[in-house]
Amino acid sequence: MAKSYLVFALPVMLLSITSAIALNVDKVMLGYFWTFKEVGYYFSVQRIIMLLLAIPTAVGTVLFPTISEYHARNNVAGI
Structure with a gap:
């Protein structure tokens, strides 16, 4: 088991x-070229962008199977 x-x-x-x-x-690679403060700014902005992208990603994940099914059945009006 x-x-x-x-x-x-x-x-x-x-x-x-x-x-x-x-x-x-x-971030590790940028740490070789930038200061810790600059990498921190980069990381902060990256986190904000990732949060903003979470919403369309979730919507796409939920809707993609339904849209694919309608497309497979040539039901464009359903999309």
């Missing part, structure tokens, strides 16, 4: 680690 959990969890864990690295590598 524990092995089945590990088989499932290992790829998920690797994906999470890779995602964390991908989301933070820009």
Whole structure:
């Protein structure tokens, strides 16, 4: 039983680690060229942008399957 959990969890864990690295590598690289204060400004603005993008991303995630279904049935009026 524990092995089945590990088989499932290992790829998920690797994906999470890779995602964390991908989301933070820009700040690490900028840290070599900018001061901590400048990187902090960059990070603050980036967080605001990510919050603003969360709304259209959520709407798209919810509506995409419905729009795809209408498109597959050639029901353009339903879209």
